[in-house]
Amino acid sequence: xxxxSKTPLTAGTSRLISLSNTMxxxxxxxxxxxxxFVFQSNSALxxxxxxxxxxxxxxxxxxxxxxxGMLSFGHAVYMGLGGFFAMHVMNMVEGGLWLPxxxxxxxxxxxxLIFAFLIGSFSTRRAGTVFAMISLGVGELIxxxxxxxxxxxxxxxxxxxxxxxxxxxxxxxxxxQQEVYYLTIFWLLLATLxxxxxxxxxxGRITNAVRDNEERAEFLGYSQRNVRWISFCASGFFxxxxxxxFAINFEILTxxxxxxxxxxxxxxxxxIGGAGFFVGPIIGxxxxxxxxxxxxxxxxxxSLYLGILFVSCxxxxxxxxxxxxxMHRRPxxxxxxxxxxxxxxxxxxxxxxxxxxxxxxxEILFHKRHGYGGxxxxxxxxxxxxxxxxxxIAMAAVIAxxxxxxxxxxxxxxxxxxxxxxxxxxxx
Amino acid sequence: MALFLVNVLDGLVTGLxxxxxxxxxxxxxxxxxxxNFAHASFYMLGxxxxxxxxxxxxxxxxxxIAPLVVGVIxxxxxxxxxxxxxxxxxxxxxxxxFGLALLIEEAVQFFWGKSQLPFSEPEALDFAAFxxxxxxxxxxxxxxxxxxxxIFLTLLxxxxxxxxxxxxxxxxxxxxxxxxxxxxxxxxxMCVFGVGTAMAGLAGVIxxxxxxxxxxxxxxLGSIVFVxxxxxxxxxxxxxLVASLIIGWMQTFATAYDVTAEQILTAIGFTKPELxxxxxxxxxxxxxxxQLGPILPYLLMVIVLVLxxxxxxxxxxx
Numbered sequence: 025x026x027x028x029s030k031t032p033l034t035a036g037t038s039r040l041i042s043l044s045n046t047m048x049x050x051x052x053x054x055x056x057x058x059x060x061f062v063f064q065s066n067s068a069l070x071x072x073x074x075x076x077x078x079x080x081x082x083x084x085x086x087x088x089x090x091x092x093g094m095l096s097f098g099h100a101v102y103m104g105l106g107g108f109f110a111m112h113v114m115n116m117v118e119g120g121l122w123l124p125x126x127x128x129x130x131x132x133x134x135x136x137l138i139f140a141f142l143i144g145s146f147s148t149r150r151a152g153t154v155f156a157m158i159s160l161g162v163g164e165l166i167x168x169x170x171x172x173x174x175x176x177x178x179x180x181x182x183x184x185x186x187x188x189x190x191x192x193x194x195x196x197x198x199x200x201q202q203e204v205y206y207l208t209i210f211w212l213l214l215a216t217l218x219x220x221x222x223x224x225x226x227x228g229r230i231t232n233a234v235r236d237n238e239e240r241a242e243f244l245g246y247s248q249r250n251v252r253w254i255s256f257c258a259s260g261f262f263x264x265x266x267x268x269x270f271a272i273n274f275e276i277l278t279x280x281x282x283x284x285x286x287x288x289x290x291x292x293x294x295x296i297g298g299a300g301f302f303v304g305p306i307i308g309x310x311x312x313x314x315x316x317x318x319x320x321x322x323x324x325x326x327s328l329y330l331g332i333l334f335v336s337c338x339x340x341x342x343x344x345x346x347x348x349x350x351m352h353r354r355p356x357x358x359x360x361x362x363x364x365x366x367x368x369x370x371x372x373x374x375x376x377x378x379x380x381x382x383x384x385x386x387e388i389l390f391h392k393r394h395g396y397g398g399x400x401x402x403x404x405x406x407x408x409x410x411x412x413x414x415x416x417i418a419m420a421a422v423i424a425x426x427x428x429x430x431x432x433x434x435x436x437x438x439x440x441x442x443x444x445x446x447x448x449x450x451x452x
Numbered sequence: 453m454a455l456f457l458v459n460v461l462d463g464l465v466t467g468l469x470x471x472x473x474x475x476x477x478x479x480x481x482x483x484x485x486x487x488n489f490a491h492a493s494f495y496m497l498g499x500x501x502x503x504x505x506x507x508x509x510x511x512x513x514x515x516x517i518a519p520l521v522v523g524v525i526x527x528x529x530x531x532x533x534x535x536x537x538x539x540x541x542x543x544x545x546x547x548x549x550f551g552l553a554l555l556i557e558e559a560v561q562f563f564w565g566k567s568q569l570p571f572s573e574p575e576a577l578d579f580a581a582f583x584x585x586x587x588x589x590x591x592x593x594x595x596x597x598x599x600x601x602x603i604f605l606t607l608l609x610x611x612x613x614x615x616x617x618x619x620x621x622x623x624x625x626x627x628x629x630x631x632x633x634x635x636x637x638x639x640x641x642m643c644v645f646g647v648g649t650a651m652a653g654l655a656g657v658i659x660x661x662x663x664x665x666x667x668x669x670x671x672x673l674g675s676i677v678f679v680x681x682x683x684x685x686x687x688x689x690x691x692x693l694v695a696s697l698i699i700g701w702m703q704t705f706a707t708a709y710d711v712t713a714e715q716i717l718t719a720i721g722f723t724k725p726e727l728x729x730x731x732x733x734x735x736x737x738x739x740x741x742x743q744l745g746p747i748l749p750y751l752l753m754v755i756v757l758v759l760x761x762x763x764x765x766x767x768x769x770x
Contacts, residue, residue: 089543093543095543095546095547097550146754146757146758149761150761152542152543153485153486153487153542153546153686154682154686154761156487156543156546157487157678157679157682157686158682158753158754158757160675160678160679161675161678161679161682161750161753161754161757162750162754164675164679164747164750165747165750165751165754168746168747168750169747172735172739172743172744172747173735174735175735284671284675288550288554291547291550292551292554295547325562327554327558328555328558328559328561328562331551331554331555331558332555334551334554334555335533335548335551335552335554335555338537338544338547338548338551339533339536339537339548342537342540342544386562389562390562393562393563393565394565
């Protein structure tokens with residue numbers, strides 16, 4: 025019996041540590057190590073740190089949504105609680121407790137794990153709608169408590185701390201943004217690797233089985249509730265790690281870190297990236313952070329665009345960006361990817377202009393409605409014009425109509441190219 | 453005693469308002485097996501449309517037209533959005549309605565801005581209907597009670613006594629069989645979705661003047677609505693009614709009576725520490741019942757789910 029259970033395990037480990045498996049990780053590590061030499065400004069480092077934190081959080085969320093089929097509306101609770109506890113421990117370090125800063129995420133992770141264990145004990149009995157509603161209720165409960173329990177959550181202004189008070193690690197005290205960046209990516213890589221390995225373990229595989237058919241998994245002898253509970257706890261741990269990284273980076277935590285809006289946005293991040301793929305949440309987190317920071321600088325309407333992107337993602341490409349990329353695996357394997365390049369290039373310009381002109385219509389409308397004190401002067405894509413009349417909006421509408429028409433003309437061509445690129449046998 | 457009566461009536465108003473949302477949500481849930489996360493957003497749309505219409509025609513036209521518009525929008529979203537996502541399964545449906553809720557909130561801010569709109573009750577109802585020991589009870593709240601009761605009784609009548617209602621009920625439990633009998637089940641579903649959202653819109657119109665018209669009004673009520681139908685039991689109309697009334701009264705009484713933890717703790721025999729602001733238990737001592745009010749529904753939900761996972765009147769767990 026023991027021998028029989030040993031064989032697949034060792035077979036699994038030998039597969040795990042092969043060159044083709046470790047190469048992507050090594051490349052990722054090298055890439056992340058080199059990034060600060062390209063983007064040196066503090067603001068760029070802050071954005072990258074934020075991205076790393078969102079990646080860890082989104083990956084932990086995808087342990088529920090993508091791998092376990094559990095839709096949670098309250099995942100920020102575990103990140104927030106982990107972060108709050110980490111912050112309190114950081115303040116205890118200032119008071120004399122010995123704990124080097126790089127170990128702090130373990131503390132936050134453990135607290136995330138404890139709360140996931142407690143809440144998961146009753147919330148993981150069912151997946152689907154019931155789980156979603158319980159997670160929503162618990163999320164609201166904790167968010168409401170955070171305003172009442174001032175000693176722990178610090179009320180409206182939250183709690184803050186100082187990361188530099190701990191014992192120095194190899195002479196580093198984490199004073200500069202760059203040192204914090206390296207600490208963050210160390211944990212990003214470690215957490216990502218652990219979460220990836222978790223998805224490969226037998227329990228990770230059984231989680232997928234429970235997601236796909238809980239009844240059959242039960243007949244195999246696995247309790248669906250326990251399987252969900254275990255992955256819920258693991259997910260809570262990594263959410264807590266993300267929370268501690270947030271505490272280290274921003275040195276402040278508020279009610280905002282565990283409320284419903286944060287939980288909702290991590291669902292959005294994960295889904296846009298592609299919940300069905302391990303790399304999906306990573307793509308989603310990068311895209312989301314870029315949209316938030318870069319687009320947010322240029323327009324007030326960025327969250328409207330994000331909402332439109334999200335809804336159209338659910339309707340038209342539910343496997344997310346990662347799914348869009350993965351769709352091209354088959355043409356690539358058939359060596360027919362080149363067939364798609366020409367129609368894609370042809371479509372690129374009309375697609376881009378139609379998106380830009382539709383956005384222009386929204387921007388001009390918004391400016392007309394909410395222009396401050398009769399200020400009609402508006403700058404869009406580097407062009408200054410008067411938004412009060414109907415000329416500008418009419419022009420944007422005409423451009424949008426023309427480019428949409430062009431897109432609709434090119435669509436059949438793309439579809440034909442797609443069909444021929446996906447067929448194995450070529451008729452010559 | 454007088455104050456108690458006033459609170460009973462106030463709680464009834466809140467509870468019935470909640471029920472107007474929950475009944476539509478419950479109908480839609482038992483029909484499609486999906487919770488419409490955007491339900492409270494339709495409630496918000498109702499209030500905003502009514503405000504916009506009332507600028508032109510006054511309150512009463514808005515009361516009729518706004519829910520109709522919301523219903524048509526709801527039916528359209530079911531037809532062209534939800535039905536498309538339906539084939540992917542329940543979880544993507546829920547995610548779709550969640551995205552819809554985000555999008556509606558953004559759209560509302562796009563058109564009407566972020567500040568609260570001056571939407572007030574009609575002058576015809578701007579008087580005190582009666583007074584209980586000096587506490588005036590506004591006529592508008594009486595009107596709200598009557599509208600909500602009227603809607604509930606009409607719904608009950610249609611669902612249980614008419615042919616259309618029978619078809620809907622049959623379509624809820626055996627859609628394939630009803631389809632085979634020659635009824636257009638997708639059309640029935642679309643209509644139920646439209647009516648459900650229209651009811652949410654109507655709730656928005658009559659709640660707007662009392663609770664305020666602002667972009668956060670959907671979020672404010674949204675989670676409470678879900679909590680209510682989970683407590684009542686998913687898919688149970690009577691459960692939704694009972695849970696709505698319980699939550700309405702619970703919240704009203706919690707805000708009305710200023711019981712502090714200090715009073716209770718000293719009554720039991722503890723003494724208050726002198727330096728309360730540095731004390732680790734400071735929050736326990738300074739806690740008041742109005743502070744606890746907003747979290748009571750969630751607390752109740754967790755308790756109900758632990759003790760009775762199917763909800764108060766639900767039949768099954770999932």
